[in-house]
Amino acid sequence: MKTKDVVIGITTAILLLVIAIAIILGGTGWTPLTEIRLLAKFYLENCFNLFDKNYWAASPEAVSAMLWDYRGIDTYYETAVFFLAVISGVALFRIAEVKVGAISSMRRELGLSIIVKTVTRIAFPLIITVSASVALHGHLTPGGGFQSGSMMAVAFLTAIAAFSRYFIEENLKLTKDNFLTLRSVGLITIAILALAPILAGSIALMQNQAKPWSSTPSFPEALGILWTAGSIFYYNLAEFLTVGAGFTLLFLLISIPEEEFRRILRL
């Protein structure tokens, strides 16, 4: 037992030493101090270049342009991983029906103190509003679908912590199935948007603006006076729904009281 600890300690120390030497010898590649790499320069130069539209993505925000245009397939698979994580969580916690009626009579006593409840009542709509704003401006300002979805889930998480999960299920009339539907709507929208260029005859999945090697028409970069940056605006909205509803669904499942579960497992 003692020798095992010593061996593990020495192994950890050697690992740290090896990594430190690798870094000092330049193992992280070319890390410039005051300039950026050539790849980053290409993206920054082309993401909103009105004068040379060969490689542009129609989005003044370089990160969103990369996320949904230049490196779109990567984001597509990340969304698939997210889908799998959520669906396996739901599959693990599938139970017939959580009984609400018995506890709802003493609902007023549930949750934290009146100070926390009042503050949450004020903050909850504000957080939802800010998250929607971040999602809608994702192609123009810092932000996007992933960030705004997480913010929306945090709003519901504060509500669960301050009131209880019955606040969401009874006062807001939003059940687990509603969130499952919302998440599915977001995912289907992403899938349709990704496949639309292929159906239109393109060679590229998730093509936003046409690149020199594909001659098909690109997404319209604006709807009237509303600048949508091609498909990035719609992708951000769909991802907002997917991430926000997915995480809220997981939070709702994880906050099911333990007694309910034990009652169901015994049956």
Place this chain on the structure above:
Amino acid sequence: MNFEIFLQLYGYLALMVIMVISLYGIVRGASLIKKLIALTIFGDTANALIIFLGFKFGEIYPPVLPTLKPTLEDIAWFVSTAVDPVPQCLVITAVVINMAITMFLAFLVIQIYRLYGTTMVKKIAKLKG
């Protein structure tokens, strides 16, 4: 050795120390909950390392063009002052996916606790049937 290089090396080494410590936690944690916490720290350190690779000294701005009608000078200014957007793009998705995976593992741990009444790895390994 000037100050910037020292700062860069110091940042890398600090992140690596945290990474190795969390790796030790993943291997040696007695309870599944402790392993899960160490795994979260490991993932966040990896993300911080990627962000750190994109940092640069000097005049810096976020990689967002502040106008919808840029001139060529605007674009040249943007390219020379913005930070590297590639690591930010990588990390945005990784953070959310990390959180989803962590939630899934937490669900698994909760289920194990419900079924076996313990999260200690050694006790779970000795269970029969």
